[in-house]
Amino acid sequence: MKIITTKTVSMALLGVLVTACDGKDGRDGVDGADGMDAPVMMDTGSGYDGSAAEAAGLAPLAGGRTAEDIAVATLANSNALTGVASGTPLNIPTAGSDFATAPPSVGADVPVTYFGPAPSSVNPNLIGPYQLLKAGNLDLAASPNTTITLPLYEGRLESGGTNDGASLWYVVTDTSDKENAAALGLNFSAKLRFTDLPDGMLSQTVRRGYYDADGLLVFASGAVDFTPERVVSPGSSDSSGTNNLLASLTFAPGAVGSAGDSDDGLYSPLVQISNAGGHIYNAPMVSFNTSAEQLAPYCDGISAEEEASARALLHDKVVAICPGAAGEPGSVTLALTNGFSFGRPVLYISTDASAEIAASLEGAIYTPALAAIPVGRDDSLFSGVERIFGFTNGPTNDFDEVNPQRQGFNSAIRGEGGPLNVLGGIPTIATDYSPLWDLNLGEWTQAAVDLGYRSRMTEEFAILGMAERGFITGPGGSAYGSTGIIINCPIVHRLL
Known part of the structure; x- marks a missing residue:
């Protein structure tokens, strides 16, 4: 069994962030302020071609294989909002709807009916209506x-x-x-x-x-x-x-x-x-x-x-x-x-x-x-x-x-x-x-x-x-x- 340490995860996430900012596919590092190369994801592979994302109907992501694996897994397992392209505003029908709070089920794997009562129902000083x-x-x-x-x-x-x-x-x-x-x-x-x-x-x-x-x-x-x-x-x-x-x-x-x-x-x-x-x-x-x-x-x-x-x-x-x-x-x-x-x-x-x-x-x-x-x-x-x-x-x-x-x-x-x-x-x-x-x-x-x-x-x-x-x-x-x-x-x- 392979054990992933906190340091490994942190470096992996850092690699996703850096390569995403670079706008590349994750194979190359970028020069940092001190002239050193930024961390590179070790599992992207020089031959990775974005096939996982393509198979899932997603465009290739700048974060390389790791970022695309996360996106594919999210698409497969989550009931998050679908049909909304990144950067495209939701169709908000009325003024005031932009004020409404989102349900806690957004991005979760279960509908809102599976969530318990709001904490404010137990203590009014806690979050909730x-x-x-x-x-x-x-x-x-x-x-x-x-x-x-x-x-x-x-x-x-x-x-x-x-x-x-x-x-x-x-x-x-x-x-x-x-x-x-x-x-x-x-x-x-x-x-x-x-x-x-x-x-x-x-x-x-x-x-x-x-x-x-x-x-x-x-x-x-x-x-x-x-x-x-x-x-x-x-x-x-x-x-x-x-x-x-x-x-x-x-x-x-x-x-x-x-x-x-x-x-x-x-x-x-x-x-x-x-x-x-x-x-x-x-x-x-x-x-x-x-x-x-x-x-x-x-x-x-x-x-x-x-x-x-x-x-x-x-x-x-x-x-x-x-x-x-x-x-x-x-x-x-x-x-x-x-x-x-x-x-x-x-x-x-x-x-x-x-x-x-x-x-x-x-x-x-x-x-x-x-x-x-x-x-x-x-x-x-x-x-x-x-x-x-x-x-x-x-x-x-x-x-x-x-x-x-x-x-x-x-x-x-x-x-x-x-x-x-x-x-x-x-x-x-x-x-x-x-x-x-x-x-x-x-x-x-x-x-x-x-x-x-x-x-x-x-x-x-x-x-x-x-x-x-x-x-x-x-x-x-x-x-x-x-x-x-x-x-x-x-x-x-x-x-x-």
Whole structure:
């Protein structure tokens, strides 16, 4: 019996790599930097003619006999994807399919049904899919966007202003109350405690509220106008080099929250509930000053004919809304956004943003009050935010095919899919989660584009490394860091 040592295998693999780089058939060495010949595979044989590959229907490989033996064995024994030529993109039918995770059976000798459950089913901190916002029902098969259906809550405004007494409808996604988060299936965020500014300060970021004897949440301030028509109109489609399509964008948010100088007071998705331990809840509004009768027609969804009238009443993320009848609970179905967190694909909801351009792009409520939350502090003491990373000029689709490296606002503005932003810490991966994301907007430099370094980024520290090396800057070559824009994006699901 012939024993193959680790050293033998390593030299064999090295030989395959070297001869493949040389572009020859494995019979000749190449000169190294020190003038010595690179290792040569001993079993290629000077007379090897590629017959094994030819017999298997493969083209001769540059790695010689060893490389071809491996390829032939793989073809014979594996159920890996077939019919895909090397270097040829798969036919990806829809934008967003480039985001889907591959099954573990790819390249294996057994189908996916023979694989055990994901490790995340045993421990949520391990790899695998895991629903983080458990308060709702997730629909990963929904099209064109995945959705989550959450409990719909009714509230009342008690502002003393123009809309005093108005009914309102909201969802709850996050809280600073750890025990109640676990009980209700919400996301827990300790950082929400640091978003509140004391009464009497010039700017406020958190509304006040209390629940009454009927369990109705009464808000002390905040109205939202859902009647504006959302506008996102690009002035250019040229995404080459460092071009930034955001610079020529015409935009208008589809919903606007009241500011602090309104007679109804400020709107914020954040509310401190006085008789619930003073905890802060993330309670974005989905409809304002509407009755159950006005919402009932959209219980089964919004048709194309109803789109315009529905959008004048509802948040742009609403896919269906049903207030319930005869004591039945209400529900609302919201469209989700694709992104990444530390290399893992995730889904989140975009509900509010502190800047008009961000609210327009995200289909969120323009919420001026969020701009008062301090940014740039990331995970330091008293920081209420976590970072989200976006790109102006990431890779776009070319040649009428979905580019598996596609990412960024240029791509989104061109209608190729979402921007695939990268989130910082989320529950089960990190301890610093906040639904309030401090936007760090990056631009790939021309040098990075020319050198081929521009690619899809999925992990915070890889992005920071590229910024440190000067391949990513702020827009227009400015310093990299916070844009000052806050986006309320509660995390929903982790796909891996």
